[in-house]
Amino acid sequence: MTTMPTLQSYIGGRWIGAQAAQPLASAINGRIVAHTHAEAIDFGEALMHARRKGIPALMAMDFQERAARLKALAGYLAERKEQLYTISHHTGATRADSWIDIEGGTGTLHAYAGMGSNELPSGNVLHEGPPVQLGKQGKFFGTHILVPRGGVAVHINAFNFPVWGLLEKFAPTFLAGMPCIAKPATATSYLTEAMVRMVQESGIIPEGSLQLVIGGTGDLLDRLEGSDVVTFTGSADTAAKLRAHPNLIRQSIPFNAEADSLNCAILAPDVTPDDEEFDLFVKEVVREMTIKAGQKCTAIRRAIVPHQHLDAVAQRLRERLAKTVIGDPSREGVKMGALASQAQQADVAERVALLSQGNEVVFGAKDGFNPVGDGVGEGAFFAPTLLLCRDAFGNDKVHDVEAFGPVSTLMPYGDIDEALALAAKGRGSLVGSLFTRDPKIAAKAVPVAAMHHGRILVLDREAAAESTGHGSPLPALKHGGPGRAGGGEELGGLRAVTHYLQRTAVQGSPTMLMAVTGEYLRGAAINESEIHPFRRHFDDLQVGDSLLTHRRTVTEADIVAFGGLSGDYFYMHFDEIAARETQFGKRIAHGYFVLSAAAGLFVSPAPGPVLANYGLDTLRFVKPVGIGDTIQARLTCKRKIDRRRKDPKGVGQGVVAWDVAVTNQNGELVASYDILTLVSKRA
Incomplete structure (x- = not known):
């Protein structure tokens, strides 16, 4: 033994x-x-x-x-x-x-x-900015950290x-x-x-x-x-x-809490039995009934369909369910296995009995249920069961009782408002699906359904090719739902991480906030030296290392040359009369010229530790730059991230975010942004 x-x-x-x-x-x-x-x-x-x-x-x-x-x-x-x-x-x-x-x-x-x-x-320390200026002189700020x-x-x-x-x-x-x-x-x-x-x-x-x-x-x-x-x-x-x-x-x-809920799928009134979306609806309902033998907290428990298509939906669901081979998963061709235990089997049977009261069984154990495999008679198998509730507004059981197995209930509706009302009777769900071809229906239905659902899938033929399906929670998207679904949130990308972090508001001077957050804040103490920041390896750079560039006066030739190079002949840059009638009262330089000119001011052109510039964040053109204005840039190491990566030669690399503030001859900010660079470490 x-x-x-x-x-x-x-x-x-x-x-x-x-x-x-x-x-x-x-x-x-x-x-x-x-x-x-x-x-x-x-x-x-x-x-x-x-x-x-x-x-x-x-x-x-x-x-x-x-x-x-x-x-x-x-x-x-x-x-x-x-x-x-x-x-x-x-x-x-x-x-x-x-x-x-x-x-x-x-x-x-x-x-x-x-x-x-x-x-x-x-x-x-995760800085959850941006910082907020709390004093008039720029000496007192507040921000949040996690x-x-x-x-x-x-x-x-x-x-x-x-x-x-x-x-x-x-x-x-x-x-x-x-x-x-x-x-x-x-x-x-x-x-x-x-x-x-x-x-x-x-x-x-x-x-x-x-x-x-x-x-x-x-x-x-x-x-x-x-x-x-x-x-x-x-x-x-x-x-x-x-x-x-x-x-x-x-x-x-x-x-x-992420709790089981009576999730629904709605077949929109614009979809007919001849549409691909009709077949997508049928396939998704059957899939959610049979995957994990319906033991998914996201499974479709209520299939809400237009009353004129009720018989067609029921017939196609019966046909697909009849083709589902049930039994020992190790047997070839088996598409649906057993419930997790005999206790679960008994629980589902009890709840199906409750749901059957006053409703019709469209498909169930009497329709050829015969699991294949040795010893399956002692297993926890349960027949896929499709019920029909013709009066879903008068029968609360279909919105209250969940059979946590291969069980779903069909229910008809008159118009989309009725369908949404039926969906809401679940009193909070993890997920709902809407099958439609009409963007106007989606635009109307989703905001209403969103009040009662943690996630909504809008499925049409375009999305179907890549859709992960009604019942698949994904790490990047929230998994949870209001009301009966528990009122909680899991997954959702970094939202899930921040759930386990403590959020705290921090107030102080820019220098103190920079020390706490590890990020440069304008107004904080800076480190200026004769060595250009772009000449420092990642290991040697410090947050606050800064460079104030030489100045450059913008000329008409600059604007004309940039327009010719870029193909941007917008009237504000070239039409003196039209520009004079605008709020600026004069021709102004292209914003992207200012960006490019600033790069020319602060870039150190020779080969060095800075390997690549791969993005801009938070770009804003704050004030216009006109012909004859003089610009200057301050480049400051804002943030360092050591991702512990190496190049093919084994040399380490890190990511550096640089704060760039471009000012004019009056010291006024004209452009503001962060640039992201890949910086090598010392060999």
């Missing part, structure tokens, strides 16, 4: 658990694949380990280094993904389902590594995405310099445990930055402090209970 493994928690730098407790069954055939452990977890030890070991280790790195670690970890896990695919099979997932979970997880690590590398500084909270994040995840669910929360948490304690749902925790073992074996992340809880959270939430954060993914009911935890309320601990 084969002994099934006992899962272990990773707490305090060691794996805990030897005595078997709750058996965890394969969703495919009901056979035991693992047990949870019976040993109690000392959550005081877990938090102490995170605070004493994890926080100092993470703070010894900066945003850029943590981003590099995420990239390395993504690569490490990707190389071992097949081991995870093998285990994922027991969760009832097909290869396509597991791809979303496993490679979606490593892809999210890659995405946050890229965001961190490209958008975050090389320190642990810094690591110095606490611990507790992540409580659902069963449906054992890998991605942990990694999509871990990535921004780690990037923000916050250790985390992750608690996956028990039913599929054997897959999460396997992934966390890989993470720990990699040695890529410092000790204390990730701990794993198999089983319950005990008194963990009672021990948290105000600097900590709690995130939750799961049911709306459980989210409500956790949100009301006395210690979370007492300590004002941030709580972010």
Whole structure:
């Protein structure tokens, strides 16, 4: 007899658990694949380990280094993904389902590594400007900074995405310099445990930055402090209970919930059965019913269609569902696997029974449901079930009861306003989709639907070629929703990182704010020397290093030559009479001539550490420059970002942002911008 493994928690730098407790069954055939452990977890030890070991280790790195670690970890896990695919099979997932979970997880690590590398500084202070002048003389300013909270994040995840669910929360948490304690749902925790073992074996992340809880959270939430954060993914009911935890309320601990919701898809009234958008709608509803056996918090639970097309939609949905092969995912041709557990199977059956009251079953178990594979009779399979509610305004169950499986309900509407009213009856959703060919309908519907949805997909034939689909949260976009959906936000690019940072307003002189933020602020103390800033290597440059250029008087010949070179013969530059009648009262130089002339003033032309100029930010032409005006530029090192990159010869490089202020003979600002350059380090 084969002994099934006992899962272990990773707490305090060691794996805990030897005595078997709750058996965890394969969703495919009901056979035991693992047990949870019976040993109690000392959550005081877990938090102490995170605070004493994890926080100092993470703070010894900066945003850029943590981003590099995420990239390395993504690569490490990707190389071992097949081991995870093998285990994922027991969760009832097909290869396509597991791809979303496993490679979606490593892809999210890659995405946050890229965001961190490209958008975050090389320190642990994120300046959230621009600064605001608070005094009349320019001596007193205010701005905002974001810094690591110095606490611990507790992540409580659902069963449906054992890998991605942990990694999509871990990535921004780690990037923000916050250790985390992750608690996956028990039913599929054997897959999460396997992934966390890989993470720990990699040695890529410092000790204390990730701990794993198999089983319950005990008194963990009672021990948290105000600097900590709690995130939750799961049911709306459980989210409500956790949100009301006395210690979370007492300590004002941030709580972010991403809860299951009754998401909808609307087939717009302009779409007919002959349109591509009609087929896109049918395909998307079926896909969301069958991927992960409908166990996605973003799945389409309500399909809202024009009453005149109700029968056509129902018929095409029946046809596609009838072709779906269900069974053991290892069998060739199987497109839909099982629910995660028999407990989940029973729960979905109970909720389908509730939804069936007063409604019609368009497609269900009676339509040839026969899972293929050995032992599947003991598995957690459930038939794709399509219901029809003809009176969706009179039947609240279809807007209140969610069957977290391959279940969706059709409901007809009269006009687009009715469709939007039905969508709103879900009382808050993670995502809604609108299938239309008409931009006017999209322009009308999206702002109304946005009040009740965290994300909206507008799908037409043009977007379909690249669309990631209704139910796919992406790292760059917000994942969350109002009301029933939890009221929280995850992902969303750097928004997710800033959730784990503390925002603080800072006031002071320009020099003091420059010291705090690591960014030059005009009016702050500068460093001028005989060495041109462009002659300094990245290692030697200091924020505040500055150059005041020689002057240049703008002539009519300059304007004529620039017009000829650029092809810009706008009347303000060439027509003396017309220009005299404008608010400027005279001909003025091209703004881009001023930009070019300023570059000629401050550029050091000989080969040196500055390798390339690859962009301008915050460009503004503040005042006009006329013929006879004299301009001068001040170039100042504003910000340095060490992305720890090297050229093909192994020489390091960094990014430098330079503040450029162009003034006229009266000392008035005429142009203002930042230039970004790639600067080499000393060999």
